[in-house]
Amino acid sequence: MESVVLSLGGSILISQKNPEAFLGDLCALLEKVSSEVNLYVVVGGGWIARYYITQGRAKGLSEHELDLLGIGATRMNSRLLTAVLGSKLSNQHIPESVEAMVQLSGGGSDRDSDGSSGVRSNKIPIKVMGGTEPGHTTDAVSAMLLESVGGTRLINATSVNGVYNRDPNIHSDAVHLPELTHERMVQIAQGGGSGAGPHIVFDPTGAKILQRLQIPLYVVKGWDLTALENALLGKDFDGSIVID
Ligand code: UTP
Numbered sequence: 031m032e033s034v035v036l037s038l039g040g041s042i043l044i045s046q047k048n049p050e051a052f053l054g055d056l057c058a059l060l061e062k063v064s065s066e067v068n069l070y071v072v073v074g075g076g077w078i079a080r081y082y083i084t085q086g087r088a089k090g091l092s093e094h095e096l097d098l099l100g101i102g103a104t105r106m107n108s109r110l111l112t113a114v115l116g117s118k119l120s121n122q123h124i125p126e127s128v129e130a131m132v133q134l135s136g137g138g139s140d141r142d143s144d145g146s147s148g149v150r151s152n153k154i155p156i157k158v159m160g161g162t163e164p165g166h167t168t169d170a171v172s173a174m175l176l177e178s179v180g181g182t183r184l185i186n187a188t189s190v191n192g193v194y195n196r197d198p199n200i201h202s203d204a205v206h207l208p209e210l211t212h213e214r215m216v217q218i219a220q221g222g223g224s225g226a227g228p229h230i231v232f233d234p235t236g237a238k239i240l241q242r243l244q245i246p247l248y249v250v251k252g253w254d255l256t257a258l259e260n261a262l263l264g265k266d267f268d269g270s271i272v273i274d
Contacts, residue, residue: 033068033181034262036060037172037236039188040076040107042252052253057114059255063262064119064155070131070179071158072172073111075103097164104160104168112158120156128174131159135179169233173240184240185261186232187252192270193218193231207270212241215272240272247272 045052063069082099091099105124112120125131135157162171169186176184190198191206193215198204207214219234231249240247248261250269260267 031066031068032264033070033176033179034264035070035072035172035176035179035181035184036262037169037184037186038071038073038111039186039252040074040079040104040168041189042076042187043073043107043111044076044078045253046077047253053110053114055255057111057119059259060115060156061119063259066263068135068179069156069262070135070175070181071111071156072168072175073104073108073158073160074168075100075107075161078107079103094164100167101161101164106160108158108160115156115158119154120158121154125159127162128159128171128178131157131175132178166235167233169237170235170239173233173236173243176245177239177243181245183246183248183264184236185248185250185258187250187258188231189251189253190231190249191251191254191257191268192249193272196221197229199229209271209273211274212237212244212247212272215247216241237272244274 043053043056060069060071079100082103083096086096086099108124112122112124121134125134134154136153159171161168172184193207193210194204195207195218196204215232216234216237219230219232219237232247248267248269248271250257250261250267252258254268257268261269
């Protein structure tokens, strides 16, 4: 079974549109997909993290302290997801490091010595964590986890249906890029600003890790559960693919 990492935006999990119905549908989808791939989920902090970061910044907290607030939100969101999934499907304790997450899945990489993805029996079908330490976002955590478990693709479920040449929420003439290189993705990610709580489609640290690994990144609108399912299963999907 191949290993796949999902970077689930906190704003997707805590959808402001119809939160209770969406969370149930999302959990049903994750359960279905987990019978076909070895599934790892890293949950973001979303608007809850941004709320705390904005309040803290207004009161003069350091970037380190703001990052810690953001990490707290990612772990709270993670716990909500695992509580709804239940103990048969997911871990009920949220690992605080990539190493602890790997241990949760029974130890080392799923990648065999020849580089192919090996078969591993995982007792926990859906393994869930949030942030780890200050200085990056959960996108970077997802890329680090992907490397540690020998995953074959990273899915970023975010609020836009893929990567644009510039922020589509600000620029009405932004162009959707259905396929782009890792080099271009790194350029776009680096243009997104720094500090706690940036608004970027994918974290630059994570983009650089994927560029080094040469492992594809699929960017999908997380509320589109058909696109999300297809991306998780490696099928054609509506979104962007970062490759080569
Ligand atoms: P997110 O991972 O949620 O940021 O972390 P994001 O990707 O911008 O937001 P969504 O969820 O996809 O909408 C929120 C904040 O928490 C801190 C950072 O300040 C980050 O911006 N954080 C998170 C860390 O410092 N370290 C981590 O490992 C994770």
